[in-house]
Amino acid sequence: MAKDDNLPLFETKLAKGRILFQFYSLLIFVGTCFIFAYRLSHIPAIGEPGRWAWIGLFCSELWFCFYWFVTTVVRWNPIYRNTFKDRLSHRYEKALPGIDIFVCTADPVIEPPVMVINTILSVMAYDYPPEKLNVYLSDDGASEFTFYAMLEASRFSKIWLPFCKKFKVEPRSPEAYFRTAVEPLGEPVMAKEWSTVKMLYEDMKNRIESITKLGRISEEISKEHKGFNEWILVASPRDHQTILQILIDGRDSEAVDIQGRPLPTLVYLAREKRPQYHHHFKAGAMNAMIRVSSRISNSSIILNVDCDMYSNNSTSIREALCFFMDGEKGNEVGFVQFPQAFENLTKNDVYSSSLNVIMEMEMPGYDGNGGSCYIGTGCFHRRETLSGQKYSKNFKADWKRLSNRSVKESTSVLEEKCKVLASSSYEENSQWGKEMGLKYDCAVEDLLTGLSIQCRGWKSIYFNPERKGFLGVAPITLLQSLVQHKRWSEGDFHIFASRNCPFVLGYKKIPLKLQLSYCIYLLWAPNCLTTLYYVIVPSLCLLRGISLFPHISSSWVLAFVFVIFLHRTYSLGEFIRFGGTFKGWWNDQRMWLYKRTTSYFFGLLDYILKRLGFSKSAFVVTTKVADDDVSQRYEQEVMEFGTSSPMFTILATLALLNAFCFLGALKRVIANVEILFWERFALQILLCGLLVLINLPVYQGLFFRKDVASLPTSVTFKSTMFALLACAITLY
Ligand SMILES: O=c1ccn([C@@H]2O[C@H](COP(=O)(O)OP(=O)(O)O[C@H]3O[C@H](CO)[C@@H](O)[C@H](O)[C@H]3O)[C@@H](O)[C@H]2O)c(=O)[nH]1
Numbered sequence: 081m082a083k084d085d086n087l088p089l090f091e092t093k094l095a096k097g098r099i100l101f102q103f104y105s106l107l108i109f110v111g112t113c114f115i116f117a118y119r120l121s122h123i124p125a126i127g128e129p130g131r132w133a134w135i136g137l138f139c140s141e142l143w144f145c146f147y148w149f150v151t152t153v154v155r156w157n158p159i160y161r162n163t164f165k166d167r168l169s170h171r172y173e174k175a176l177p178g179i180d181i182f183v184c185t186a187d188p189v190i191e192p193p194v195m196v197i198n199t200i201l202s203v204m205a206y207d208y209p210p211e212k213l214n215v216y217l218s219d220d221g222a223s224e225f226t227f228y229a230m231l232e233a234s235r236f237s238k239i240w241l242p243f244c245k246k247f248k249v250e251p252r253s254p255e256a257y258f259r260t261a262v263e264p265l266g267e268p269v270m271a272k273e274w275s276t277v278k279m280l281y282e283d284m285k286n287r288i289e290s291i292t293k294l295g296r297i298s299e300e301i302s303k304e305h306k307g308f309n310e311w312i313l314v315a316s317p318r319d320h321q322t323i324l325q326i327l328i329d330g331r332d333s334e335a336v337d338i339q340g341r342p343l344p345t346l347v348y349l350a351r352e353k354r355p356q357y358h359h360h361f362k363a364g365a366m367n368a369m370i371r372v373s374s375r376i377s378n379s380s381i382i383l384n385v386d387c388d389m390y391s392n393n394s395t396s397i398r399e400a401l402c403f404f405m406d407g408e409k410g411n412e413v414g415f416v417q418f419p420q421a422f423e424n425l426t427k428n429d430v431y432s433s434s435l436n437v438i439m440e441m442e443m444p445g446y447d448g449n450g451g452s453c454y455i456g457t458g459c460f461h462r463r464e465t466l467s468g469q470k471y472s473k474n475f476k477a478d479w480k481r482l483s484n485r486s487v488k489e490s491t492s493v494l495e496e497k498c499k500v501l502a503s504s505s506y507e508e509n510s511q512w513g514k515e516m517g518l519k520y521d522c523a524v525e526d527l528l529t530g531l532s533i534q535c536r537g538w539k540s541i542y543f544n545p546e547r548k549g550f551l552g553v554a555p556i557t558l559l560q561s562l563v564q565h566k567r568w569s570e571g572d573f574h575i576f577a578s579r580n581c582p583f584v585l586g587y588k589k590i591p592l593k594l595q596l597s598y599c600i601y602l603l604w605a606p607n608c609l610t611t612l613y614y615v616i617v618p619s620l621c622l623l624r625g626i627s628l629f630p631h632i633s634s635s636w637v638l639a640f641v642f643v644i645f646l647h648r649t650y651s652l653g654e655f656i657r658f659g660g661t662f663k664g665w666w667n668d669q670r671m672w673l674y675k676r677t678t679s680y681f682f683g684l685l686d687y688i689l690k691r692l693g694f695s696k697s698a699f700v701v702t703t704k705v706a707d708d709d710v711s712q713r714y715e716q717e718v719m720e721f722g723t724s725s726p727m728f729t730i731l732a733t734l735a736l737l738n739a740f741c742f743l744g745a746l747k748r749v750i751a752n753v754e755i756l757f758w759e760r761f762a763l764q765i766l767l768c769g770l771l772v773l774i775n776l777p778v779y780q781g782l783f784f785r786k787d788v789a790s791l792p793t794s795v796t797f798k799s800t801m802f803a804l805l806a807c808a809i810t811l812y
C-alpha cells in the first residue's frame with residue numbers, strides 16, 4: 081500500500097472575504113429598519129388619500145426584505161471544491177466503475193439531429209476506458225432523422241474517438257472543436273489527420289442535414305439499414321411503439337474503432353407513447369433510461385445531460401469520481417452537479433441568460449448550506465439514489481463488483497427484453513415517478529428530485545472546475561427566455577405549495593439554512609405580485625398627486641437612498657466579479673424586471689389554474705436553433721419581439737404607463753405651479769424615471785423600429801389603450 085492511499089480525493093475550501101459581506105448585510109439590515117420605522121410612523125390617517133397604497137407598499141417592502149434575507153442566507157457561507165485526479169488514477173485505474181450516460185431529446189426541429197449527435201460524440205470521447213462507457217439517447221420525438229443521425233454517429237465515432245485521444249483534443253464535440261480550433265499547421269502529422277477527420281465530419285453533417293431537409297429517409301438508406309422499414313411502421317409521433325436499438329454493443333468484440341480499441345455501448349431509445357398513459361416528459365424519459373440501462377449495463381454512476389449540453393472537458397468523469405470514490409466522505413455522496421454554462425452568449429447578454437451569479441455564487445452557497453441542488457443537466461448520480469434508496473451509515477459502494485458486466489444474451493434478445501421496460505404501461509401501479517426515479521407532475525422535475533434525494537439522507541456536491549464541464553445553448557429570443565422562466569417559476573412554486581415544500585419534506589432531514597436557500601427559486605412566482613405593485617402603484621400615485629416616499633429635505637430619504645444604492649452597488653460588483661460587463665448588468669436588471677412582471681406572473685397564474693383544474697401541465701421545449709436573421713439580431717444584441725404575446729402586452733403596457741406618469745410629473749415640475757411638487761415627489765419621480773430608462777428598448781420596439789422583430793401594431797394598440805385607461809381611471 082502506497083503511503084498516499086489514505087489521502088482524500090477532494091478538498092473543500094471556504095470562501096474568503098466573508099467578513100466584508102457580513103458587514104454589508106448588517107448595513108442593509110440597519111437601513112431597512114429605518115425604512116420600516118418611517119413606513120410605520122407615517123401611515124396616512126384613515127380618510128386621508130393614499131392610506132391603502134401606503135399599506136400595500138409597506139407589505140411589498142416587507143416581502144422584499146424577507147426575500148433579501150433568503151438571498152443573504154445563500155451567500156453567507158459559500159464553499160468551493162477541488163479534486164485530485166492523480167490520486168484517483170493511482171488508486172483505482174484498474175477498477176474504475178462503469179458509467180451510464182443519458183442524453184434526452186424531444187423534437188428534431190428545434191433540437192436538430194446534428195446538435196444531438198455532437199453531444200453524443202462528445203460524451204463517447206471522454207478520457208475514460210471506453211468499455212466502461214455506455215451512452216443512451218432517449219428520443220421523445222421518435223424521429224427517424226435523429227435515429228439516422230445516431231447511425232451516422234456510431235460510424236463516425238470509430239474515427240473520432242482515436243483522433244481525440246491521440247491529439248488530446250478539447251472540446252470533444254466535433255462541431256465545437258472544428259469551429260474553434262485552428263488548423264495545426266505546425267504539426268504535419270496531426271494536420272493531415274485533422275483535415276481528413278474534418279472532411280469526414282462535414283460530409284456526415286451534410287448528409288444528415290440534407291436528409292432532414294428532404295423530410296424522409298431515402299430508399300437507399302432504408303435498404304442499407306435493416307431497422308428502417310420496421311421503423312416507419314411503428315413510429316408515428318403521437319402513438320407509437322417502443323423503438324430500442326443497441327447501435328454499438330460494447331460486449332461485442334468486433335465493436336472497435338479504427339485502431340482496434342473497444343467502443344462505448346451506444347443505445348437509441350424512443351419510448352412507446354399512448355394517449356391513455358401520460359409520458360411525463362423528460363422525467364419519464366429519464367426513468368425509462370434508468371430501467372433500460374439497468375438491464376444492459378447497470379453502471380453504478382449515471383451522468384445526465386440535455387441534448388444541447390456537450391461535454392467541454394474530457395476529464396469530468398474522473399473529477400466526479402473523486403467525490404464518489406473518496407475513502408472518507410465518498411459513500412454519502414448522492415450526486416455531483418456541474419454548473420450549467422452556455423456557449424452562445426454575447427458580450428452584454430441582452431436576455432441575461434448567463435446564470436453566472438447563480439452558478440458562481442448561489443450554487444456554492446447551497447453547497448455550503450448542506451448540498452447543491454440538482455439542475456437537470458451536467459449531473460452525476462449514484463444509481464442507488466436515483467432508484468429511491470435511502471442513505472444509511474452502512475452503505476458502502478462496492479466498486480470492484482460493479483465494474484464487471486454480466487449480461488450474456490444476444491443483442492436482439494436483450495433489445496426485446498428492454499423494450500418491455502420502456503413500454504407505456506410498465507409504470508402503472510408502481511413507485512416510478514413517486515419514490516423511484518425522477519419525480520413526475522412537476523415542471524422542474526430536477527429540483528424536486530434533488531431535494532428528495534437530499535431528504536433521504538444523501539449529500540450532494542457542487543463542482544465548478546476552471547474549464548467548464550458542459551456547454552449548452554441559451555434561449556436566443558426574449559419570448560423563449562420568458563417562457564422558460566415561466567416553466568421554472570411555475571414548477572418551483574408548485575414545489576413550495578405542495579407537501580414537497582422543503583420546510584415540510586426537509587423538516588429535521590436537511591439543515592434549516594438549506595430549506596431557506598431553496599426559497600430563492602421556489603418563491604420566484606409570488607415575487608411578481610410585489611414587483612407589479614412597485615412598478616404600478618407609485619407611478620399612478622405620482623400622477624394623482626399622492627406622495628408615498630419621504631420629502632427630499634427630510635432625513636428619512638437617506639434610509640431609502642442608502643439601502644437602494646448599497647444594494648445595487650453590491651449587485652453590480654457581484655455581477656462584474658463573475659465576468660459580466662456594466663451593460664450586461666443593466667440588461668440583467670431589465671430582465672429581472674421583465675421576468676418578474678411576466679414570466680413569474682403567468683407562472684403563478686398557471687399554477688392557480690392548474691390547481692383549479694383548468695389547465696394541464698406541459699413542457700415547452702426551449703428552441704435551440706434560429707433563422708439567420710434572428711441569430712443576427714441576437715449577435716447584435718437587438719431585442720427580439722416580433723410576435724404578439726400577452727407577455728409583450730404586459731411589458732408594453734407597464735412601459736407606457738410609466739412613461740405617461742413620468743411625463744405628467746415632468747410637466748408639473750417644469751411648470752412649477754404647485755409649490756413643493758419636486759420636494760414632495762422627488763423619489764417617486766426618480767423611481768418612475770428609472771423605469772422609463774430601463775424600458776427604452778420597449779419604446780423603440782413600439783414606435784421607432786420598423787424591422788420584423790419590433791412589436792406588432794396590435795400590441796402597440798392594446799398596450800396604449802390599457803395604459804391610457806389606467807391613467808384615466810387614476811385621474812378621475
Ligand atoms: O417531453 C420532453 C421534453 C423535454 N425533454 C428534454 O429535456 C431537456 C431539457 O429541455 P429544454 O427545453 O432544453 O429545457 P431547459 O429550460 O433548457 O431545461 C432546464 O430546465 C429543465 C426543467 O424545467 C431541466 O429538465 C433541464 O435539465 C434544464 O436544463 C431537453 O434535452 C429536452 O429534449 C424530453 O426529453 N422530453
Ligand SMILES: [Mn+2]
Nearest residue numbers: 386388553702
Ligand atoms: Mn435547455
